Amino acid sequence: MSDFPVLSQLIDRFGRVVSYLRVSITDRCDFRCVYCMAEDMVFLPRKQILSLEEIQFICQAFTELGVSKIRITGGEPLVRKGALELMQQIGRLPGVRELVMTSNGSQLAQMAHDLSAAGVKRINISLDTLDPVLFKVLTRTGDLENVLKGINVASEAGFQRIKLNAVILKNRNHHEVCELVQFAVDRGLDISFIEEMPLGAVDSHNRAEAYYPSHLIRQDLQQRFTLQAVPDKTGGPSDYFLVQGTGSKVGFISPHSANFCSSCNRVRLTAEGRLLLCLGNEHSVDLKAVVRQNPGDMTILKQAIIDAMQIKPEKHEFNIHEQPVILRHMNATGG
Ligand code: SAM
Ligand code: SF4
Numbered sequence: 001m002s003d004f005p006v007l008s009q010l011i012d013r014f015g016r017v018v019s020y021l022r023v024s025i026t027d028r029c030d031f032r033c034v035y036c037m038a039e040d041m042v043f044l045p046r047k048q049i050l051s052l053e054e055i056q057f058i059c060q061a062f063t064e065l066g067v068s069k070i071r072i073t074g075g076e077p078l079v080r081k082g083a084l085e086l087m088q089q090i091g092r093l094p095g096v097r098e099l100v101m102t103s104n105g106s107q108l109a110q111m112a113h114d115l116s117a118a119g120v121k122r123i124n125i126s127l128d129t130l131d132p133v134l135f136k137v138l139t140r141t142g143d144l145e146n147v148l149k150g151i152n153v154a155s156e157a158g159f160q161r162i163k164l165n166a167v168i169l170k171n172r173n174h175h176e177v178c179e180l181v182q183f184a185v186d187r188g189l190d191i192s193f194i195e196e197m198p199l200g201a202v203d204s205h206n207r208a209e210a211y212y213p214s215h216l217i218r219q220d221l222q223q224r225f226t227l228q229a230v231p232d233k234t235g236g237p238s239d240y241f242l243v244q245g246t247g248s249k250v251g252f253i254s255p256h257s258a259n260f261c262s263s264c265n266r267v268r269l270t271a272e273g274r275l276l277l278c279l280g281n282e283h284s285v286d287l288k289a290v291v292r293q294n295p296g297d298m299t300i301l302k303q304a305i306i307d308a309m310q311i312k313p314e315k316h317e318f319n320i321h322e323q324p325v326i327l328r329h330m331n332a333t334g335g
Contacts, residue, residue, distance in 0.1 A: 063095035091119025108150030280316025
């Protein structure tokens with residue numbers, strides 16, 4: 001916690017205060033999850049992505065504009081060389097109250113303790129199935145045992161909270177939702193179920209056919225658990241429930257509902273330095289160009305960010321039944 005005085009706030013045309021920045025520090029990943037990427041992904045050349053120094057500089061600008069929560073994501077953030085040092089630097093920025101990250105878990109067995117020591121407070125770990133064969137099918141290259149080891153090490157590493165994230169696809173892993181909740185409950189973790197979003201073209205399945213809505217997951221869970229609604233509004237598309245008799249929460253992330261847009265408090269920085277004003281729209285500002293054309297000029301960068309608030313859209317435009325209008329994949333977006 002810092003006593004940095006907030007001199008200004010980022011406010012958009014609809015009066016929403018932006019206090020949360022999600023940063024994709026790389027588009028690369030050691031997995032190729034079927035809902036996130038095509039099998040033969042072409043990644044960005046190194047010079048096209050922000051350097052670690054540029055990311056830190058942009059994060060500093062945001063914190064000076066009142067952003068207090070930063071999530072480091074990707075791609076897989078931990079496959080980028082220097083990720084740990086970057087998080088140490090961001091954790092030390094005055095104004096950062098919550099430094100959190102999202103990971104696929106593949107590097108956590110080695111890195112969880114260092115991340116916690118670097119100031120990462122909470123961590124989200126993706127886990128879609130407990131079946132090693134299905135895990136390989138869904139991630140194409142992932143190893144379940146390694147990820148489970150990462151979750152165990154992370155559980156002992158002193159994070160305030162660990163949340164699992166599971167993307168649920170009909171006829172792939174929808175039958176496992178109760179087992180996944182039981183896994184979380186047994187370890188004192190939270191878990192969120194995510195509806196697949198139509199970001200970028202994928203080649204492994206038809207997204208409309210694989211759509212398994214949150215309300216069905218909830219019905220499935222209620223066969224085995226009692227879920228008590230909790231008013232845990234994060235400004236995001238999640239509804240949270242306490243699993244009765246346990247300390248674990250279950251979240252449902254339903255991006256196809258636009259109910260949450262009116263309280264949206266977040267923007268995203270892509271690995272290439274594009275500031276995305278909404279996950280489900282292409283409205284963006286090229287902050288890489290701003291920092292490269294005006295090296296070290298914090299005033300110009302902050303003005304560009306303030307101006308960007310004017311184009312934050314009112315709500316997203318997702319439609320699972322149409323071809324994706326959003327051509328970028330989730331790994332480039334920073335989920
Ligand atoms: N590699 C890390 C991971 O998998 O946790 C961080 C980046 S990943 C893009 C962040 C989250 O987005 C993961 O929980 C992943 O399951 C989710 N995700 C990826 N593609 C998605 C899609 N098309 N729809 C919904 N969620 C998606
Ligand atoms: Fe990698 Fe995460 Fe995308 Fe899976 S969801 S391919 S782990 S970035």
